[in-house]
Amino acid sequence: MKDNILSGKEISAAVKEKLKLKTENLKKQGINPGLAVIIVGEDPASKVYVNNKKKTAESLGIYSEIYELPENTEQSELLKLVEALNKRDDINGILCQLPLPKHLNEKEVINKIDKNKDVDAFHPENVGKIMLGEPLFLPCTPAGVMEMLKYKNINIQGKHCVVVGRSNIVGKPMAMLLLKENGTVTVCHSKTENLKKICKSADILVAAVGRPLFITKDMVKKGAVVIDVGINRLKDGKLCGDVDFEKVCKKAEYITPVPGGVGVMTVTMLMQNTLKAAELQFNEKINEKKLKEAPKAKIKTEIKAKTESAKKAIKKAVTSAAKKQKTEAEKIKAKAKALASTKEKIKDKAKDKAKDKEKEKVEEIKTENQTESKNENS
Ligand code: GUN
Numbered sequence: 146m147k148d149n150i151l152s153g154k155e156i157s158a159a160v161k162e163k164l165k166l167k168t169e170n171l172k173k174q175g176i177n178p179g180l181a182v183i184i185v186g187e188d189p190a191s192k193v194y195v196n197n198k199k200k201t202a203e204s205l206g207i208y209s210e211i212y213e214l215p216e217n218t219e220q221s222e223l224l225k226l227v228e229a230l231n232k233r234d235d236i237n238g239i240l241c242q243l244p245l246p247k248h249l250n251e252k253e254v255i256n257k258i259d260k261n262k263d264v265d266a267f268h269p270e271n272v273g274k275i276m277l278g279e280p281l282f283l284p285c286t287p288a289g290v291m292e293m294l295k296y297k298n299i300n301i302q303g304k305h306c307v308v309v310g311r312s313n314i315v316g317k318p319m320a321m322l323l324l325k326e327n328g329t330v331t332v333c334h335s336k337t338e339n340l341k342k343i344c345k346s347a348d349i350l351v352a353a354v355g356r357p358l359f360i361t362k363d364m365v366k367k368g369a370v371v372i373d374v375g376i377n378r379l380k381d382g383k384l385c386g387d388v389d390f391e392k393v394c395k396k397a398e399y400i401t402p403v404p405g406g407v408g409v410m411t412v413t414m415l416m417q418n419t420l421k422a423a424e425l426q427f428n429e430k431i432n433e434k435k436l437k438e439a440p441k442a443k444i445k446t447e448i449k450a451k452t453e454s455a456k457k458a459i460k461k462a463v464t465s466a467a468k469k470q471k472t473e474a475e476k477i478k479a480k481a482k483a484l485a486s487t488k489e490k491i492k493d494k495a496k497d498k499a500k501d502k503e504k505e506k507v508e509e510i511k512t513e514n515q516t517e518s519k520n521e522n523s
Contacts, residue, residue, distance in 0.1 A: 151401045153409035156296045168206045178423035179208040180238040186216040231259040238264035238419040264418035282418045284318035289410025301326040310353030352387035362392040371400040
Protein backbone atom coordinates (compact mmCIF):
# COMPACT_ATOMS: atom_id res chain seq x y z
CA MET A 146 0.00 0.00 0.00
CA LYS A 147 1.15 3.50 -0.86
CA ASP A 148 2.52 5.36 2.15
CA ASN A 149 0.17 8.30 1.69
CA ILE A 150 -1.73 8.18 4.97
CA LEU A 151 -1.84 11.36 6.99
CA SER A 152 -2.06 9.74 10.39
CA GLY A 153 -3.73 11.78 13.08
CA LYS A 154 -2.33 9.38 15.65
CA GLU A 155 1.25 9.97 14.53
CA ILE A 156 0.95 13.74 14.09
CA SER A 157 -1.01 14.31 17.29
CA ALA A 158 1.56 12.25 19.21
CA ALA A 159 4.28 14.62 17.99
CA VAL A 160 2.20 17.70 18.94
CA LYS A 161 1.23 16.21 22.30
CA GLU A 162 4.88 15.64 23.14
CA LYS A 163 5.45 19.39 22.80
CA LEU A 164 2.27 20.22 24.73
CA LYS A 165 3.33 17.97 27.60
CA LEU A 166 6.62 19.84 27.90
CA LYS A 167 4.79 23.15 27.67
CA THR A 168 2.40 22.11 30.46
CA GLU A 169 5.37 21.19 32.67
CA ASN A 170 7.00 24.55 31.97
CA LEU A 171 3.81 26.44 32.73
CA LYS A 172 3.43 24.59 36.02
CA LYS A 173 7.00 25.58 36.94
CA GLN A 174 5.92 29.20 36.47
CA GLY A 175 2.93 28.64 38.76
CA ILE A 176 0.42 28.34 35.91
CA ASN A 177 -1.81 25.29 36.37
CA PRO A 178 -4.01 24.93 33.24
CA GLY A 179 -7.59 23.78 33.83
CA LEU A 180 -10.34 22.77 31.40
CA ALA A 181 -14.08 22.36 32.07
CA VAL A 182 -16.19 20.31 29.65
CA ILE A 183 -19.99 20.37 29.81
CA ILE A 184 -22.12 17.67 28.24
CA VAL A 185 -25.91 17.68 28.34
CA GLY A 186 -27.88 14.52 27.62
CA GLU A 187 -26.99 11.03 26.48
CA ASP A 188 -25.73 11.39 22.89
CA PRO A 189 -23.33 8.39 22.57
CA ALA A 190 -20.97 10.08 20.09
CA SER A 191 -20.72 13.19 22.30
CA LYS A 192 -19.99 10.97 25.31
CA VAL A 193 -17.09 9.34 23.43
CA TYR A 194 -15.68 12.74 22.41
CA VAL A 195 -15.93 14.11 25.95
CA ASN A 196 -14.28 11.02 27.37
CA ASN A 197 -11.42 11.44 24.87
CA LYS A 198 -10.99 15.04 25.96
CA LYS A 199 -10.77 14.00 29.61
CA LYS A 200 -8.23 11.24 28.85
CA THR A 201 -6.08 13.50 26.67
CA ALA A 202 -6.07 16.26 29.30
CA GLU A 203 -4.98 13.74 31.94
CA SER A 204 -2.20 12.36 29.72
CA LEU A 205 -0.76 15.88 29.33
CA GLY A 206 -1.08 16.83 33.00
CA ILE A 207 -3.90 19.30 32.35
CA TYR A 208 -6.51 19.54 35.11
CA SER A 209 -10.02 18.84 33.85
CA GLU A 210 -13.58 18.74 35.15
CA ILE A 211 -16.45 17.07 33.28
CA TYR A 212 -20.02 18.23 33.94
CA GLU A 213 -22.52 15.60 32.83
CA LEU A 214 -25.93 17.24 32.98
CA PRO A 215 -29.23 15.40 32.45
CA GLU A 216 -31.17 15.68 29.17
CA ASN A 217 -33.89 17.80 30.82
CA THR A 218 -31.47 20.48 32.06
CA GLU A 219 -32.98 23.95 31.81
CA GLN A 220 -31.33 26.77 29.90
CA SER A 221 -31.03 28.90 33.04
CA GLU A 222 -29.19 26.09 34.90
CA LEU A 223 -26.74 25.68 32.05
CA LEU A 224 -26.12 29.42 31.88
CA LYS A 225 -25.58 29.54 35.65
CA LEU A 226 -22.96 26.81 35.39
CA VAL A 227 -21.14 28.67 32.59
CA GLU A 228 -21.22 31.88 34.65
CA ALA A 229 -19.77 30.09 37.66
CA LEU A 230 -17.00 28.56 35.53
CA ASN A 231 -16.28 31.96 33.96
CA LYS A 232 -15.51 33.31 37.44
CA ARG A 233 -13.17 30.51 38.51
CA ASP A 234 -9.43 31.19 38.38
CA ASP A 235 -8.54 27.48 38.23
CA ILE A 236 -10.60 26.96 35.05
CA ASN A 237 -8.97 28.49 31.97
CA GLY A 238 -10.95 26.79 29.22
CA ILE A 239 -14.69 26.09 28.97
CA LEU A 240 -16.27 23.87 26.33
CA CYS A 241 -19.90 22.94 25.95
CA GLN A 242 -20.16 19.81 23.83
CA LEU A 243 -22.46 20.28 20.82
CA PRO A 244 -25.08 19.50 19.76
CA LEU A 245 -27.18 20.38 22.79
CA PRO A 246 -30.64 18.86 23.26
CA LYS A 247 -33.22 20.60 21.08
CA HIS A 248 -34.88 22.60 23.88
CA LEU A 249 -31.63 24.42 24.67
CA ASN A 250 -30.32 27.55 22.96
CA GLU A 251 -26.75 26.83 21.81
CA LYS A 252 -26.07 30.40 20.69
CA GLU A 253 -26.95 31.84 24.09
CA VAL A 254 -24.71 29.33 25.85
CA ILE A 255 -21.74 30.03 23.54
CA ASN A 256 -22.21 33.79 23.96
CA LYS A 257 -22.15 33.34 27.73
CA ILE A 258 -18.71 31.69 27.75
CA ASP A 259 -15.96 34.19 28.63
CA LYS A 260 -14.27 34.87 25.29
CA ASN A 261 -10.85 34.39 26.90
CA LYS A 262 -11.91 30.91 28.06
CA ASP A 263 -13.58 29.99 24.76
CA VAL A 264 -11.17 27.21 23.78
CA ASP A 265 -13.56 26.08 21.01
CA ALA A 266 -13.26 29.53 19.37
CA PHE A 267 -17.03 29.58 18.89
CA HIS A 268 -17.75 32.93 20.63
CA PRO A 269 -18.82 35.56 18.04
CA GLU A 270 -15.89 37.80 18.99
CA ASN A 271 -13.41 34.96 18.45
CA VAL A 272 -15.10 33.99 15.18
CA GLY A 273 -14.71 37.63 14.09
CA LYS A 274 -11.02 37.53 14.92
CA ILE A 275 -10.58 34.40 12.80
CA MET A 276 -12.34 36.20 9.98
CA LEU A 277 -9.94 39.14 10.35
CA GLY A 278 -6.99 36.77 10.18
CA GLU A 279 -6.07 37.59 13.80
CA PRO A 280 -7.30 34.57 15.75
CA LEU A 281 -7.11 34.50 19.56
CA PHE A 282 -7.82 30.76 19.63
CA LEU A 283 -7.65 28.56 16.56
CA PRO A 284 -10.83 26.57 15.90
CA CYS A 285 -9.85 23.01 16.92
CA THR A 286 -10.81 20.88 13.91
CA PRO A 287 -9.57 23.28 11.21
CA ALA A 288 -6.43 23.91 13.26
CA GLY A 289 -5.88 20.15 13.43
CA VAL A 290 -6.14 19.94 9.64
CA MET A 291 -3.63 22.78 9.22
CA GLU A 292 -1.24 21.03 11.60
CA MET A 293 -1.45 17.85 9.49
CA LEU A 294 -0.69 19.76 6.28
CA LYS A 295 2.22 21.50 7.97
CA TYR A 296 3.61 18.21 9.32
CA LYS A 297 3.93 16.85 5.79
CA ASN A 298 5.14 20.18 4.34
CA ILE A 299 2.14 20.35 2.04
CA ASN A 300 2.14 23.67 0.20
CA ILE A 301 -1.09 25.67 0.43
CA GLN A 302 -0.07 28.94 -1.21
CA GLY A 303 -1.78 29.40 -4.57
CA LYS A 304 -3.38 25.95 -4.42
CA HIS A 305 -7.04 25.39 -5.10
CA CYS A 306 -8.52 24.36 -1.74
CA VAL A 307 -12.09 23.07 -1.89
CA VAL A 308 -14.01 22.81 1.38
CA VAL A 309 -17.21 20.77 1.14
CA GLY A 310 -19.49 21.88 3.99
CA ARG A 311 -20.19 25.32 5.43
CA SER A 312 -20.77 24.64 9.11
CA ASN A 313 -19.74 27.20 11.70
CA ILE A 314 -17.61 24.57 13.46
CA VAL A 315 -15.62 23.30 10.47
CA GLY A 316 -16.43 24.54 6.94
CA LYS A 317 -16.36 28.31 7.48
CA PRO A 318 -13.32 28.53 9.82
CA MET A 319 -11.50 25.94 7.67
CA ALA A 320 -11.88 28.22 4.66
CA MET A 321 -10.52 31.15 6.68
CA LEU A 322 -7.40 29.29 7.82
CA LEU A 323 -6.64 28.08 4.28
CA LEU A 324 -7.17 31.60 2.97
CA LYS A 325 -4.78 32.96 5.60
CA GLU A 326 -2.13 30.66 4.12
CA ASN A 327 -2.83 32.09 0.66
CA GLY A 328 -4.85 29.17 -0.64
CA THR A 329 -7.45 29.85 -3.33
CA VAL A 330 -10.52 28.70 -1.49
CA THR A 331 -13.88 27.48 -2.73
CA VAL A 332 -16.59 26.58 -0.21
CA CYS A 333 -19.20 24.10 -1.47
CA HIS A 334 -22.49 23.10 0.13
CA SER A 335 -25.73 21.28 -0.49
CA LYS A 336 -26.87 23.86 -3.06
CA THR A 337 -23.61 23.99 -5.03
CA GLU A 338 -23.94 23.27 -8.73
CA ASN A 339 -21.27 21.22 -10.52
CA LEU A 340 -20.00 19.90 -7.19
CA LYS A 341 -18.18 16.99 -8.80
CA LYS A 342 -16.36 19.31 -11.24
CA ILE A 343 -15.32 21.74 -8.50
CA CYS A 344 -14.11 18.92 -6.23
CA LYS A 345 -12.14 17.41 -9.10
CA SER A 346 -10.29 20.71 -9.58
CA ALA A 347 -9.12 20.70 -5.95
CA ASP A 348 -5.45 20.40 -5.03
CA ILE A 349 -6.55 20.14 -1.41
CA LEU A 350 -10.02 18.72 -0.80
CA VAL A 351 -11.57 19.00 2.67
CA ALA A 352 -14.73 16.97 3.21
CA ALA A 353 -16.90 18.16 6.11
CA VAL A 354 -20.41 17.24 5.02
CA GLY A 355 -21.43 14.67 7.60
CA ARG A 356 -22.57 12.12 4.99
CA PRO A 357 -20.88 8.72 4.84
CA LEU A 358 -18.78 8.02 1.73
CA PHE A 359 -20.05 11.23 0.06
CA ILE A 360 -16.79 11.94 -1.78
CA THR A 361 -16.23 9.28 -4.36
CA LYS A 362 -13.22 8.41 -6.49
CA ASP A 363 -14.57 10.25 -9.55
CA MET A 364 -14.72 13.53 -7.57
CA VAL A 365 -11.00 13.56 -6.79
CA LYS A 366 -8.09 14.72 -8.95
CA LYS A 367 -5.09 12.38 -9.12
CA GLY A 368 -2.42 13.62 -6.74
CA ALA A 369 -4.84 15.66 -4.62
CA VAL A 370 -4.56 15.92 -0.83
CA VAL A 371 -7.80 14.64 0.68
CA ILE A 372 -8.79 15.56 4.23
CA ASP A 373 -11.78 13.77 5.72
CA VAL A 374 -13.36 15.59 8.64
CA GLY A 375 -16.52 13.46 8.74
CA ILE A 376 -17.13 10.90 11.46
CA ASN A 377 -20.21 8.81 10.61
CA ARG A 378 -21.47 5.64 12.21
CA LEU A 379 -22.69 2.99 9.77
CA LYS A 380 -25.57 0.58 10.45
CA ASP A 381 -23.11 -2.16 11.38
CA GLY A 382 -21.68 0.17 14.07
CA LYS A 383 -18.44 0.83 12.20
CA LEU A 384 -17.12 4.38 11.87
CA CYS A 385 -16.50 5.89 8.47
CA GLY A 386 -15.71 9.32 7.07
CA ASP A 387 -17.26 11.46 4.32
CA VAL A 388 -14.76 10.05 1.82
CA ASP A 389 -14.78 6.64 0.19
CA PHE A 390 -11.34 5.97 1.65
CA GLU A 391 -10.65 2.56 0.07
CA LYS A 392 -11.02 3.88 -3.47
CA VAL A 393 -9.89 7.47 -3.08
CA CYS A 394 -6.64 6.52 -1.31
CA LYS A 395 -5.39 5.04 -4.58
CA LYS A 396 -5.65 8.43 -6.32
CA ALA A 397 -4.66 10.79 -3.55
CA GLU A 398 -1.18 12.11 -2.82
CA TYR A 399 -2.18 12.16 0.85
CA ILE A 400 -5.39 11.11 2.61
CA THR A 401 -6.60 11.08 6.22
CA PRO A 402 -8.23 7.92 7.60
CA VAL A 403 -11.37 7.67 9.78
CA PRO A 404 -10.93 6.88 12.60
CA GLY A 405 -7.36 7.88 13.42
CA GLY A 406 -7.33 11.01 11.29
CA VAL A 407 -8.59 14.53 11.92
CA GLY A 408 -10.67 13.54 14.98
CA VAL A 409 -7.58 12.84 17.09
CA MET A 410 -6.08 16.15 16.01
CA THR A 411 -9.20 18.07 17.14
CA VAL A 412 -8.75 16.94 20.75
CA THR A 413 -5.04 17.76 20.65
CA MET A 414 -5.69 21.27 19.39
CA LEU A 415 -8.23 21.75 22.18
CA MET A 416 -5.43 21.06 24.67
CA GLN A 417 -3.19 23.55 22.85
CA ASN A 418 -5.91 26.18 23.21
CA THR A 419 -6.32 25.37 26.91
CA LEU A 420 -2.61 26.02 27.50
CA LYS A 421 -2.85 29.25 25.53
CA ALA A 422 -5.88 30.32 27.58
CA ALA A 423 -4.04 29.60 30.83
CA GLU A 424 -1.03 31.66 29.72
CA LEU A 425 -3.25 34.51 28.49
CA GLN A 426 -5.21 34.71 31.72
CA PHE A 427 -2.04 34.55 33.81
CA ASN A 428 -0.48 37.43 31.85
CA GLU A 429 -3.71 39.40 32.02
CA LYS A 430 -3.73 39.09 35.81
CA ILE A 431 -0.14 40.30 36.01
CA ASN A 432 -1.02 43.29 33.80
CA GLU A 433 -4.11 44.06 35.88
CA LYS A 434 -2.00 43.99 39.04
CA LYS A 435 0.55 46.34 37.45
CA LEU A 436 -2.21 48.70 36.34
CA LYS A 437 -3.72 48.70 39.83
CA GLU A 438 -0.37 49.40 41.41
CA ALA A 439 0.65 52.03 38.84
CA PRO A 440 -1.35 54.95 40.37
CA LYS A 441 -0.06 54.04 43.85
CA ALA A 442 3.52 53.99 42.58
CA LYS A 443 2.95 57.32 40.80
CA ILE A 444 1.58 58.94 43.98
CA LYS A 445 4.53 57.54 45.96
CA THR A 446 7.03 59.02 43.47
CA GLU A 447 5.20 62.36 43.50
CA ILE A 448 5.18 62.48 47.32
CA LYS A 449 8.90 61.64 47.39
CA ALA A 450 9.72 64.34 44.85
CA LYS A 451 7.62 66.93 46.69
CA THR A 452 9.19 66.02 50.06
CA GLU A 453 12.68 66.35 48.57
CA SER A 454 11.86 69.73 47.05
CA ALA A 455 10.30 70.98 50.33
CA LYS A 456 13.38 69.84 52.26
CA LYS A 457 15.64 71.73 49.86
CA ALA A 458 13.50 74.88 50.15
CA ILE A 459 13.56 74.73 53.98
CA LYS A 460 17.35 74.24 53.99
CA LYS A 461 17.78 77.18 51.64
CA ALA A 462 15.52 79.42 53.77
CA VAL A 463 17.26 78.44 57.01
CA THR A 464 20.72 79.07 55.50
CA SER A 465 19.66 82.44 54.14
CA ALA A 466 18.06 83.49 57.51
CA ALA A 467 21.20 82.44 59.39
CA LYS A 468 23.37 84.45 56.99
CA LYS A 469 21.16 87.52 57.46
CA GLN A 470 21.28 87.14 61.23
CA LYS A 471 25.08 86.89 61.10
CA THR A 472 25.34 90.02 59.00
CA GLU A 473 23.03 91.93 61.37
CA ALA A 474 25.05 90.80 64.40
CA GLU A 475 28.25 91.86 62.71
CA LYS A 476 26.74 95.30 61.95
CA ILE A 477 25.64 95.72 65.58
CA LYS A 478 29.08 94.66 66.76
CA ALA A 479 30.74 97.19 64.43
CA LYS A 480 28.41 99.96 65.66
CA ALA A 481 29.16 99.12 69.31
CA LYS A 482 32.87 99.20 68.53
CA ALA A 483 32.54 102.58 66.83
CA LEU A 484 30.55 103.89 69.79
CA ALA A 485 33.18 102.69 72.26
CA SER A 486 35.90 104.34 70.20
CA THR A 487 33.96 107.65 70.13
CA LYS A 488 33.50 107.43 73.90
CA GLU A 489 37.25 106.94 74.35
CA LYS A 490 37.98 109.90 72.11
CA ILE A 491 35.58 112.15 74.10
CA LYS A 492 37.16 110.94 77.32
CA ASP A 493 40.67 111.71 75.97
CA LYS A 494 39.52 115.16 74.83
CA ALA A 495 38.04 115.88 78.24
CA LYS A 496 41.24 114.75 79.89
CA ASP A 497 43.30 116.98 77.56
CA LYS A 498 40.97 119.92 78.29
CA ALA A 499 41.31 119.39 82.04
CA LYS A 500 45.08 119.22 81.70
CA ASP A 501 45.11 122.41 79.62
CA LYS A 502 42.93 124.15 82.24
CA GLU A 503 45.26 123.07 85.03
CA LYS A 504 48.23 124.29 83.04
CA GLU A 505 46.48 127.60 82.51
CA LYS A 506 45.76 127.90 86.21
CA VAL A 507 49.39 127.13 87.08
CA GLU A 508 50.46 129.75 84.57
CA GLU A 509 48.00 132.22 86.05
CA ILE A 510 49.26 131.57 89.58
CA LYS A 511 52.78 131.83 88.30
CA THR A 512 52.02 135.14 86.64
CA GLU A 513 50.20 136.38 89.75
CA ASN A 514 53.12 135.44 91.96
CA GLN A 515 55.55 137.17 89.62
CA THR A 516 53.43 140.32 89.63
CA GLU A 517 53.17 140.28 93.39
CA SER A 518 56.91 139.97 93.90
CA LYS A 519 57.49 142.71 91.32
CA ASN A 520 55.19 145.00 93.28
CA GLU A 521 56.93 144.18 96.53
CA ASN A 522 60.34 144.95 95.10
CA SER A 523 59.23 148.27 93.66
N1 GUN B 1 -19.26 18.71 18.61
C1 GUN B 1 -18.59 18.23 17.57
N2 GUN B 1 -17.42 18.83 17.44
C2 GUN B 1 -17.34 19.72 18.44
C3 GUN B 1 -16.36 20.65 18.84
O1 GUN B 1 -15.29 20.79 18.24
N3 GUN B 1 -16.65 21.38 19.93
C4 GUN B 1 -17.81 21.27 20.61
N4 GUN B 1 -18.02 22.04 21.65
N5 GUN B 1 -18.75 20.41 20.25
C5 GUN B 1 -18.52 19.65 19.18
